[in-house]
Amino acid sequence: MPYRLSTLKLEGIRGFNNPVLISFQEGVNLIYGPNGSGKSSLLQALEWCITGTVPYMKGGDFAREDAIVNLFHPDERATVELRLEGETPVLMLKRTRKMGSSTGRGRQPLQLEMQGESKKDEDAEKELESRLRISLEGFSQNKYLHQEAIREALASRPEERSEAIDKLLGTFEVREFASALDIDRQIDSAIKRINSSLQSLDRDKIQFNLNLRRKLEDNQKALMSRGFTKDELTLGSAIEILTSVRSLVAKTEERFGQEPLQYPLLSPNVQAIAEAQKKLVDETSILDRTRMELFRKSQERVLSLQHLSKNYSSLLTRFADSKAIDNNSLKKRMETIDFELMDLDAKGTIFQKKVTTLPSRRSVYEDLKRQLGDEQSKLASLEQKFGKEETIEKRTSQVDEELKSCAADLEKLSEHQRLIKIAIDVLENTKATACPVCSQSVDNVTLVLELKAKVSKDIGLSIGKLHDTEKQLKQTRQELEDAKRNVERLTQTMEAVNKELKVAADAISAIIEKKLEEDTDLDVIWHDWDDELKGVSNRVGKLRSERREIEETIKHQDQLISELGMIKKQLQKETGSLAEGSSLLDKVKECLSQIDVECGKYKETSDIDESRLMLTRLSEILIYLRDEENLEVSERELPVVSKQIQDLKARVTSLQLLAGSLQSIRKLANEFERDTSLARFKILENEINSFYSAILGHPHFAKLRVEVEREEPLIYSIRAVSTSEVTYIPTRFSTAQLNATALAIFMSNSAQMAGELPLMILDDPTQSMDSAHKEAFAKLITKASSQYQIIVSTEDEETKDFLVKHCSKIMIYEFGQWTITGPSLKEPT
Amino acid sequence: MSEEHFETYIEKRLLRADDKELFQELLKAFKENSKDGLRKYLQNLLSQLEEG
Numbered sequence: 001m002p003y004r005l006s007t008l009k010l011e012g013i014r015g016f017n018n019p020v021l022i023s024f025q026e027g028v029n030l031i032y033g034p035n036g037s038g039k040s041s042l043l044q045a046l047e048w049c050i051t052g053t054v055p056y057m058k059g060g061d062f063a064r065e066d067a068i069v070n071l072f073h074p075d076e077r078a079t080v081e082l083r084l085e086g087e088t089p090v091l092m093l094k095r096t097r098k099m100g101s102s103t104g105r106g107r108q109p110l111q112l113e114m115q116g117e118s119k120k121d122e123d124a125e126k127e128l129e130s131r132l133r134i135s136l137e138g139f140s141q142n143k144y145l146h147q148e149a150i151r152e153a154l155a156s157r158p159e160e161r162s163e164a165i166d167k168l169l170g171t172f173e174v175r176e177f178a179s180a181l182d183i184d185r186q187i188d189s190a191i192k193r194i195n196s197s198l199q200s201l202d203r204d205k206i207q208f209n210l211n212l213r214r215k216l217e218d219n220q221k222a223l224m225s226r227g228f229t230k231d232e233l234t235l236g237s238a239i240e241i242l243t244s245v246r247s248l249v250a251k252t253e254e255r256f257g258q259e260p261l262q263y264p265l266l267s268p269n270v271q272a273i274a275e276a277q278k279k280l281v282d283e284t285s286i287l288d289r290t291r292m293e294l295f296r297k298s299q300e301r302v303l304s305l306q307h308l309s310k311n312y313s314s315l316l317t318r319f320a321d322s323k324a325i326d327n328n329s330l331k332k333r334m335e336t337i338d339f340e341l342m343d344l345d346a347k348g349t350i351f352q353k354k355v356t357t358l359p360s361r362r363s364v365y366e367d368l369k370r371q372l373g374d375e376q377s378k379l380a381s382l383e384q385k386f387g388k389e390e391t392i393e394k395r396t397s398q399v400d401e402e403l404k405s406c407a408a409d410l411e412k413l414s415e416h417q418r419l420i421k422i423a424i425d426v427l428e429n430t431k432a433t434a435c436p437v438c439s440q441s442v443d444n445v446t447l448v449l450e451l452k453a454k455v456s457k458d459i460g461l462s463i464g465k466l467h468d469t470e471k472q473l474k475q476t477r478q479e480l481e482d483a484k485r486n487v488e489r490l491t492q493t494m495e496a497v498n499k500e501l502k503v504a505a506d507a508i509s510a511i512i513e514k515k516l517e518e519d520t521d522l523d524v525i526w527h528d529w530d531d532e533l534k535g536v537s538n539r540v541g542k543l544r545s546e547r548r549e550i551e552e553t554i555k556h557q558d559q560l561i562s563e564l565g566m567i568k569k570q571l572q573k574e575t576g577s578l579a580e581g582s583s584l585l586d587k588v589k590e591c592l593s594q595i596d597v598e599c600g601k602y603k604e605t606s607d608i609d610e611s612r613l614m615l616t617r618l619s620e621i622l623i624y625l626r627d628e629e630n631l632e633v634s635e636r637e638l639p640v641v642s643k644q645i646q647d648l649k650a651r652v653t654s655l656q657l658l659a660g661s662l663q664s665i666r667k668l669a670n671e672f673e674r675d676t677s678l679a680r681f682k683i684l685e686n687e688i689n690s691f692y693s694a695i696l697g698h699p700h701f702a703k704l705r706v707e708v709e710r711e712e713p714l715i716y717s718i719r720a721v722s723t724s725e726v727t728y729i730p731t732r733f734s735t736a737q738l739n740a741t742a743l744a745i746f747m748s749n750s751a752q753m754a755g756e757l758p759l760m761i762l763d764d765p766t767q768s769m770d771s772a773h774k775e776a777f778a779k780l781i782t783k784a785s786s787q788y789q790i791i792v793s794t795e796d797e798e799t800k801d802f803l804v805k806h807c808s809k810i811m812i813y814e815f816g817q818w819t820i821t822g823p824s825l826k827e828p829t
Numbered sequence: 830m831s832e833e834h835f836e837t838y839i840e841k842r843l844l845r846a847d848d849k850e851l852f853q854e855l856l857k858a859f860k861e862n863s864k865d866g867l868r869k870y871l872q873n874l875l876s877q878l879e880e881g
Contacts, residue, residue, distance in 0.1 A: 174835060177859050180867040183875065190879040647881060654878045661848045662871075665855065668839045676834075 001086050002756045003132060004789040005046075009081040012073030013048070013097075014041035016822040023828070025811045027785040031793040032800050033815025038823030039793040040147070043763055044068070047144055049080040049095050050128075052107035055140045056148050069099045072820050076100075084132075087756060089115040091131060093124075133755035141170040142753035145746040147764035153742035158709070162716045165706075168745045169680050170753075171673050178669035179713060187659045191652050198648045205641045212631045219624050228617075233624050238273050239266060241618045245280055245611050252287055252607040256294065270625045277618050284611050295602035301574075302595050308571055309588040315564045316581060322557055330550045337547045344540050351533040355526065358511050362522050365504035372497045379490045386483040396480045403473045410466045417459045424451045670712050677716070680749065681706040687748035694780040695740040695773060704741060735768040743777070747784070758788040765792060766799045778802035785809070 004026055011019040015038040022042065031039045044054045048068060069078045076099035084091040092113035112124035119127050129136055140146075145168075152164035166172035223233065231237060243266075250260035261283065266272060386392050426432075427448050434441050509516045512525050572578055575587040681688070689703045709717035718741065743765055750760050762781075766774045774796070781790055781803065794800060803810055816824035836856065843849045858870035 173859075173863075176864045177855075177867065180859070180864045180871070181855070183868075183871050186872075186875055190875060194879065651878060651881050655875075657847075658851075658874065658878060661845070661851050664843060664848055665839065665852050668842050669835075671842075672835055672838045 002754075002758050003084045003086045003091065004757075005759065005791075006083040006085040006090075007081075008042075008046055008049075008083075009079075010042065010045050011077075011079045012070045012075065013045045013068055013078035013080055014038070014070065015818055016041060016045070017070045017072050018821045020822060020825060022813065023811075024789065024791065025809070026789055027809040028781060028803060028807045028811070029789070029791045030800060030803055030810055030812045031791065031815065032812055033795060033823070034817070035795050037795075037815035037818050039795070039815055040763055041823075043144065043761055043791070043793055045078075045080045046082065046761070047140060049082045049093055049110075051136050051139050052095065052110060052125075053140070056146055066097075066099055069097055070822075084757070087131070089117075091128065093128070132757040134753065134757055138170050138753060141167060141172075142750050143757070143759050144761040145743070145750075145763060145765060147767060149746070150739060150742050150765065150767060153738060153745075158715045158717075159713060161718075162714060164742070165716050165718075165745065166673070166677065166714075168742065169677055169749055171677050171680075174669055174673040174676070175714065178666045178673065181662045181666040181669070183662065184659060187655050187662075191655050194648050194652050194655070198645060198652075201641055201645050201648070205638070209631070209634045209638065212627065212634055216624070216627045216631055219627060223620060223624060228621070233621055235268055235270065235273070235625060238270075238618060238621050238625065239268065241614055241621070242266065242273060242276055242280070245284075245614045245618070248607055248611045248614075249280065249283055249287060252611070255601070255607070256287070256290060258290070270622060270629050273618075274622045274626070277615060277622060280611070281615050281619075284608060284615065288605070288608050291602055291605070291608070295599060298595050298599045298602060302592060302599075305571075305574055305588055305592055305595075308567055308574070309585055312564070312567045312571060313585060315560065315567065319560055319564055322560060325553065325557065327554060327557060330554060334547055334550050337543045337550075341540060341543050341547075344536050344543070348533060348536040348540065351529050351536065354511055355529050355533055358508070358522065358526050358529075361504065361507050361511060365501065365508055365516075368497055368501040368504055372494060372501060375490050375494045375497065379487065379494070382483055382487055382490070386480065386487075389484065389487055392480055392484050392487070396477060396484070399473050399477045399480065403470065403477070406466055406470045406473065410463065410470070413459055413463050413466065417455055417463070420451055420455045420459070424448055424455070427451070666712070670714055673714050674708055674711060677714070678706070678708065684745070684748040684752060687751055688744045691747045691780065692740060692744035694783070695743060695776045704744070736770050736773045739766070739768040740773060740777075747780075751788075754788070759791075760784070760788050761791045761793075763793045764795070766794065766796055771798060774799050775802045775806075778806045782806045782808075 005024040008022045008024070009019065010016045010022070031042060033039055044056075045068075048054050054068060069076055078097040080095055082093040084093070094111040094113070095108050097108045109121035110124040110128070112119045112127055114127075114131075125136055134142070149164055149167055152160055152167070155161050155164065163172060163175065166175050220230075220233065224230070246263055253260045263276070266276060387395070427444055431444050432442070433444055505516045508522070512520070512522070514520075568580060568584065571584050571588055575584070575591045577584070577587045579587050685705075692704055703721045705719045705721050707717045707719060709715045743762075746762075747760065766777055769777065778799065781792065784790060785807065792799075792803065800812070804812070812829050814826040814829075816826065818824075839852055840849055843852060855867060855870065859867040862869070
């Protein structure tokens with residue numbers, strides 16, 4: 001009895017955090033749940049426990065296997081334990097992975113327990129392969145149909161489909177091996193690069209050598225045509241020329257009064273002579289510049305001496321002429337002018353003050369006079385109206401008397417009026433009919449009326465007149481009082497103005513220096529002063545002008561003396577003598593003759609020109625000698641270049657050999673892949689077609705046939721065959737039929753490679769199938785479950801229902817929503 | 830694939846000893862680090878041969 005999976009214990013792997021125990025039964029085990037609920041994680045955990053790898057997680061994600069460890073597990077450790085039963089002994093497999101740990105073989109070691117015996121790592125894997133009679137490397141192809149493998153088989157590109165078929169058959173690694181060997185293009189590029197270097201060394205170097213020789217020969221011919229001899233084109237000749245130039249330069253330096261340079265000993269080689277030649281060229285240039293500088297300075301000195309001597313001569317003449325002017329009498333005249341100017345200044349100041357002050361004083365005086373006239377007019381007008389002050393007082397006393405008399409009259413009339421009123425009251429009250437005094441009978445009513453009329457008419461009228469008189473008297477009195485006050489005020493004002501007038505008159509008298517009389521004509525006085533002031537001003541102007549002229553004359557004289565002294569000193573310095581006047585001018589002439597002789601020396605350039613000519617000739621010889629030297633060096637290098645060329649050629653041969661070897665190996669690997677795959681197909685053909693027909697492959701093309709369409713890389717052509725026709729699958733088949741084809745290839749291969757572990761793991765096997773294909777698949781699985789333990793993972797409810805419908809013995813693990821603790825798993829049914 | 834079968838198949842058919850030796854080296858690199866390892870090995874070999 002072969003082995004079968006019994007239990008799988010998971011913890012901390014992929015989506016599983018908390019420990020989970022899964023029991024597998026013989027026959028069909030269905031893992032059912034929505035996408036992302038952990039179904040594929042469970043299958044990958046199983047694969048990892050057996051093989052130590054997860055093929056579809058290779059590369060970056062699977063680096064150091066950390067990607068399989070659950071991020072939320074408290075120990076960050078993945079553990080999977082698998083129990084295999086059926087045969088004796090029972091096998092217990094275990095793999096663990098701690099996050100971040102390192103491994104020697106690139107994967108975590110396997111622990112294998114069997115009846116108390118324990119094996120580890122490679123020993124455990126070998127023991128397991130031996131017990132199960134399978135290759136652990138082939139487990140992922142033979143036992144486990146990944147959902148990705150089905151997707152690849154459905155791919156539109158023939159290369160991808162062929163790769164998927166290789167994965168199903170287990171020949172994919174050979175394809176990978178062969179494709180990695182395809183580096184023909186890189187080898188070609190490397191050979192091209194080496195060939196390029198070869199060309200530059202081989203052809204260019206030799207060509208360069210030939211060019212050098214040709215150039216040297218041409219150069220020699222050109223030099224000889226210009227008068228050079230063969231003997232001159234030698235190192236000895238170059239040294240000879242250089243020595244000659246050196247002695248010529250030294251001679252010139254001496255001629256210019258310079259210390260000749262000391263030259264180092266010459267090494268007899270082109271480089272040393274070329275350097276010495278270059279230095280001599282520089283020295284010759286410096287020497288020529290020095291010569292020109294000395295010549296320029298001599299010329300400047302000549303011009304300067306000529307100019308100074310001309311000026312000196314002219315100044316001497318002017319000085320002789322100016323000696324007629326007597327400086328002392330000029331200075332005395334200046335003193336006299338200064339004294340007179342001081343007097344005129346004082347006089348001018350006084351007149352200026354008088355001329356300025358008189359108009360203002362006069363204005364004040366005349367204003368006061370006008371004011372006094374006005375006040376006098378006002379007083380005269382008052383006196384004309386009211387009389388003099390005594391008259392006003394007398395009239396005031398009279399008015400007062402009249403006012404008193406008027407008041408007495410008014411009092412008397414008022415008393416009369418009061419008494420009559422009393423009498424009327426008595427008459428009215430007593431209604432007397434006889435007079436109380438005379439007892440004469442009276443008409444009371446008439447009497448009363450007459451009395452009342454008398455009182456109101458006569459007495460009233462008299463009183464009214466008296467009041468008017470009193471009012472008029474009071475007004476007159478008021479006017480008199482006002483006139484008196486005004487007379488007093490005017491009198492006071494006039495007194496004050498008179499005082500001020502006197503002060504003003506005194507001030508004017510002080511200015512005009514005589515008493516101011518009524519007939520004094522101030523205008524005449526002022527105009528006299530103004531004329532006087534103008535006269536002073538004119539005189540001052542004339543004196544100042546004369547003084548300036550004298551100053552200029554004296555200054556000019558001093559300047560002439562100073563300039564003459566300065567030029568004399570300069571000339572004495574230039575000529576080196578203490579002579580003066582015409583003797584000094586004679587000395588200057590002597591000096592100019594000497595400088596002229598020096599200039600003649602500096603004009604001479606024949607030595608320098610000859611040096612330059614020789615240096616140019618030497619330069620041409622040196623260029624020739626350097627080319628000759630370069631040719632010798634190049635010819636000496638030729639054997640070394642040949643060796644380099646040989647080495648590069650050897651490299652090309654090695655690379656060509658490598659390319660050939662790789663092509664041979666690649667070709668053989670492709671042949672192996674092709675032969676193995678076709679052999680597998682031959683062996684599996686009946687089985688494939690049996691499975692294919694069972695899953696309703698195609699209604700017309702009932703069989704599949706695999707052929708090689710192209711080699712390198714190997715491209716399979718899967719053809720569907722009917723009794724009379726053959727067709728190319730991808731153009732005729734639906735994706736459901738391609739899905740069925742992939743399943744058929746996997747199941748037939750798995751059946752062939754069952755060993756002691758008849759197990760098929762199918763992850764999402766019906767992903768592109770319709771209902772009819774799904775039901776056919778369910779029937780096929782039911783039939784196969786009698787021989788194989790089958791694990792099917794799906795999220796498809798229809799597939800589940802068909803499996804439940806057709807499988808009498810099925811265990812269902814239903815996955816719910818995933819949480820941080822892991823997938824929620826219902827009790828198996 | 831059967832690894833031994835593949836090795837034997839290729840070795841038998843390679844005529845030159847140098848090629849056999851190279852194949853063993855290539856196979857070793859592939860076993861150790863799969864396709865990427867083999868590519869790296871070949872690149873190194875290529876550089877060595879080019880640079881001498």
